[in-house]
Amino acid sequence: xxxxxxxxxxxxxxxxxxxxxxxxxxxxxxxxxxxxxxxxxxxxxxxxxxxxxxxxxxxxxxxxxxxxxxxxxxxxxxxxxxxxxxxxxxxxxxxxxxxxxxxxxxxxxxxxxxxxxxxxxxxxxxxxxxxxxxxxxxxxxxxxxxxxxxxxxxxxxxxxxxxxx
Amino acid sequence: xxxxxxxxxxxxxxxxxxxxxxxxxxxxxxxxxxxxxxxxxxxxxxxxxxxxxxxxxxxxxxxxxxxxxxxxxxxxxxxxxxxxxxxxxxxxxxxxxxxx
Numbered sequence: 614x615x616x617x618x619x620x621x622x623x624x625x626x627x628x629x630x631x632x633x634x635x636x637x638x639x640x641x642x643x644x645x646x647x648x649x650x651x652x653x654x655x656x657x658x659x660x661x662x663x664x665x666x667x668x669x670x671x672x673x674x675x676x677x678x679x680x681x682x683x684x685x686x687x688x689x690x691x692x693x694x695x696x697x698x699x700x701x702x703x704x705x706x707x708x709x710x711x712x713x714x715x716x717x718x719x720x721x722x723x724x725x726x727x728x729x730x731x732x733x734x735x736x737x738x739x740x741x742x743x744x745x746x747x748x749x750x751x752x753x754x755x756x757x758x759x760x761x762x763x764x765x766x767x768x769x770x771x772x773x774x775x776x777x778x
Numbered sequence: 779x780x781x782x783x784x785x786x787x788x789x790x791x792x793x794x795x796x797x798x799x800x801x802x803x804x805x806x807x808x809x810x811x812x813x814x815x816x817x818x819x820x821x822x823x824x825x826x827x828x829x830x831x832x833x834x835x836x837x838x839x840x841x842x843x844x845x846x847x848x849x850x851x852x853x854x855x856x857x858x859x860x861x862x863x864x865x866x867x868x869x870x871x872x873x874x875x876x877x878x
Contacts, residue, residue, distance in 0.1 A: 615780075616780055619780045619784060623784075623788050626788065626792060627788070627791055627792070627795070630791075630792050630795040630796070630815055631795060633795075633799060633808070633811055633812065633815060634795055634796075634798055634799035634802065634803070634808075634812060639805055639807050639808055642808050642811055643811065646811050646814065646815065649792075649815065649818070650818060653818050653821070653822055656785065656788075656822060656825075657822075657825055659780070660785065660825050660826060660829045661829065662825050662828075662829075662837050662840075664837065665821075665825060665837050665840055665841070668841065668844060669844070672844050672848060673814070673818070673844070673847075676848065677814065677847070677848060677851050680851060680852065680855060681807065681810070681811060681851070681855070684807060684855045684858065684859065685807055687859065688807065688858070688859065688862050688868055698804070699871065700871065704801065704802050706801075707797075707798050707801035707802045708798065708802075710797075710798075710801065711794050711795070711797050711798035711801070712794075714793075714794045714797055715790060715791060715794035718790035718793065718794065719787055719790050719791075722783060722786040722787055722790055723783070723787075726781075726783045726786075742834045743834060743837055743838060743841065746834055746835065746837075746838045747838055747841065750835075750838075751838050751842075754842060758842060758845045758846075761845065761846065761849050762845065762848070762849055764849075765848075765849035765850075765852050765853050766852070768853050768856070769852045769853055769855075769856040772853070772856035772857060772859075772860050773856045773859055773860065
């Protein structure tokens with residue numbers, strides 16, 4: 614992928630992330646997050662991870678974001694952040710903290726970029742390679758995932774049910 | 779060819795933005811979405827590292843992260859809905875019942 618394509622995708626990703634954080638309306642934030650997830654899916658494609666790009670769109674941009682939008686519509690958003698912020702100084706403190714964290718992370722990335730080959734061996738990113746890996750080396754975690762999802766489903770039913778009386 | 783370091787830098791920036799979102803916002807739904815943003819940044823980092831080392835293991839790890847994130851979102855949203863039923867308000871500043 615050319616550097617220009619990467620730059621465009623990176624700008625879209627960063628812009629939508631900032632939109633999520635700084636837009637008041639939660640629905641707008643959800644739509645920004647969908648844009649961000651789609652952009653990250655495109656970045657996966659550029660890294661040769663086709664399976665993950667598809668899974669990203671289906672699982673994140675599809676299932677999880679539908680859940681979010683449903684929850685936002687059920688919970689009448691936009692009412693809770695309209696009043697004056699009683700803890701404004703603490704929240705403004707988040708910006709320097711975030712900037713410090715970013716500087717730290719970038720410093721680590723730049724300091725450790727020694728093995729940056731650029732054109733590493735082409736890795737098999739297709740469904741076949743991932744499926745083979747999941748059903749051989751990672752078989753036990755894969756089966757545990759199904760138990761986790763089942764437990765989450767039962768837990769959600771228990772939490773969200775209306776108690777009688 | 780774009781070097782992986784750029785992907786790592788982008789992942790770091792997205793993660794930092796997610797952290798700021800978690801601290802700044804008062805709506806628990808937006809806080810949750812910021813957490814998703816951070817998870818995504820980490821996933822991008824994992825894929826970039828897998829690309830650098832030429833192994834698909836990083837992608838398998840991202841698959842598991844996605845599954846756990848799906849479970850986490852479902853349970854978290856159920857908890858938020860339950861809290862909203864109890865309180866009729868939805869600001870994390872009001873939720874101090876478990877504060878020591």
